[in-house]
Amino acid sequence: MKIRYKMNRRAWMMLSSTGLAMRPAPAQAQDAAPSPPAGDLDHVLPDELLLKDYRPKSIYKIPVSEIPKARYPAIDCHHHAQARTQEQVDEEIRIMDAARLESSVAFCPVGEGPTYRAEAFDNAYKIYSRYPKRFYVYCGLDMRGVDQPGFGPATIKELERCRKMGAVGVGELHDKGMGIGGVIVGPPNWRGTMGSGRSGGGATTRARQPSTPIKGFHPDAPQLDAIWEKCADLGMPVNLHVSDPYWSYLPQNRFNDGLMNGYSWRLDNKPGIMGHNDLIQSYEAAAKRHSRTVFIASHLANLDYDLTRLGQIFERNPNFYADLSARFHEASTVPRTTAEFLKKWSHRVVYGTDIPFSQHLFSLTYRILESTDEHFYDQDFYFNFNYHWPMYGMGLPDEVLKQVYRDAALSAFELARSKAKG
Numbered sequence: 001m002k003i004r005y006k007m008n009r010r011a012w013m014m015l016s017s018t019g020l021a022m023r024p025a026p027a028q029a030q031d032a033a034p035s036p037p038a039g040d041l042d043h044v045l046p047d048e049l050l051l052k053d054y055r056p057k058s059i060y061k062i063p064v065s066e067i068p069k070a071r072y073p074a075i076d077c078h079h080h081a082q083a084r085t086q087e088q089v090d091e092e093i094r095i096m097d098a099a100r101l102e103s104s105v106a107f108c109p110v111g112e113g114p115t116y117r118a119e120a121f122d123n124a125y126k127i128y129s130r131y132p133k134r135f136y137v138y139c140g141l142d143m144r145g146v147d148q149p150g151f152g153p154a155t156i157k158e159l160e161r162c163r164k165m166g167a168v169g170v171g172e173l174h175d176k177g178m179g180i181g182g183v184i185v186g187p188p189n190w191r192g193t194m195g196s197g198r199s200g201g202g203a204t205t206r207a208r209q210p211s212t213p214i215k216g217f218h219p220d221a222p223q224l225d226a227i228w229e230k231c232a233d234l235g236m237p238v239n240l241h242v243s244d245p246y247w248s249y250l251p252q253n254r255f256n257d258g259l260m261n262g263y264s265w266r267l268d269n270k271p272g273i274m275g276h277n278d279l280i281q282s283y284e285a286a287a288k289r290h291s292r293t294v295f296i297a298s299h300l301a302n303l304d305y306d307l308t309r310l311g312q313i314f315e316r317n318p319n320f321y322a323d324l325s326a327r328f329h330e331a332s333t334v335p336r337t338t339a340e341f342l343k344k345w346s347h348r349v350v351y352g353t354d355i356p357f358s359q360h361l362f363s364l365t366y367r368i369l370e371s372t373d374e375h376f377y378d379q380d381f382y383f384n385f386n387y388h389w390p391m392y393g394m395g396l397p398d399e400v401l402k403q404v405y406r407d408a409a410l411s412a413f414e415l416a417r418s419k420a421k422g
């Protein structure tokens with residue numbers, strides 16, 4: 001028997017994190033497997049409980065910090081423009097004010113590869129530019145025809161048009177293995193347990209997968225040279241997401257450290273994709289060859305598990321930055337290592353979130369960065385999504401917080417502007 005579940009708000013938020021929310025979402029989850037109602041799950045004994053339903057609650061009597069406002073003014077360097085009306089932008093501003101978010105980038109929902117829509121930039125620009133001091137509006141890249149001869153000039157022309165209109169950066173772009181503008185195909189992914197609240201359970205959903213693969217270009221492909229140079233000429237930083245969490249590429253078995261999360265974003269079963277290590281190498285090669293172009297790597301360049309390597313990339317490439325977005329959980333699982341890394345590289349790591357604004361979102365990220373709280377969960381919320389580990393505060397010192405929240409972002413923008421021609 002098949003039971004169908006409606007896509008709920010939490011599922012919607014998850015999809016938005018990948019930019020998928022910008023595409024038409026299926027009204028109903030596909031091929032959903034049934035889960036027992038939450039009340040029943042509370043009585044399932046350990047020998048029958050599934051890992052996906054595991055929702056431990058901390059028993060420790062220890063401090064719980066409430067941090068609704070950042071200690072210093074913050075800039076969100078990874079925010080997808082969700083608003084479609086002026087009122088929705090006004091609401092984002094209200095949440096930003098309450099959370100002490102001074103400003104934010106706004107990635108416009110233009111789509112990538114074959115789905116690019118110029119009017120999505122125009123529409124988003126119109127409503128977000130009403131607050132010029134609060135939003136840095138980014139455009140995308142028109143990658144239509146990436147697999148056709150003659151690709152390139154039209155992309156540059158559209159980039160110039162967006163810059164003229166007011167775009168100040170480019171992103172978020174993606175290469176998870178089929179190149180920028182490419183399309184990955186493969187069996188549908190398990191989308192995790194979402195929706196029945198903190199007691200666990202909920203629908204197991206599967207996202208719709210495209211059926212026709214498209215090969216785009218990896219970051220260091222010569223076909224992209226002119227585009228990256230144009231970004232430098234126009235003084236636009238590029239927010240580029242390359243690869244994905246490491247465990248998405250590993251076998252989905254009992255040895256996988258990020259198992260339930262890795263399974264919902266799995267790439268180990270997708271044919272024809274470039275692997276994690278090669279993608280990171282391609283990214284660095286692009287940054288090296290285009291040293292005037294400022295790259296802001298999304299999600300700690302997916303090197304949250306190997307910060308030493310990320311530090312080496314920073315060392316070799318002064319034009320390479322990274323944002324913290326959507327990696328708060330991974331980073332807070334190793335709080336001392338991450339704190340040491342941030343102390344060294346706070347001038348190159350920028351704050352970012354990646355999901356729709358809410359007070360809860362900001363309070364949680366501030367708690368992770370500022371507090372020394374231990375062993376806390378926020379399961380079913382984005383940052384704890386499908387992980388079974390607890391989180392820990394990093395207790396970052398003031399100087400590091402100032403940099404990560406704001407100054408590193410301003411220096412990245414300034415570096416990009418200083419390279420502009422004309």
Ligand SMILES: [Zn+2]
Pocket residue numbers: 017018172241298299
């Ligand atoms: Zn991303």
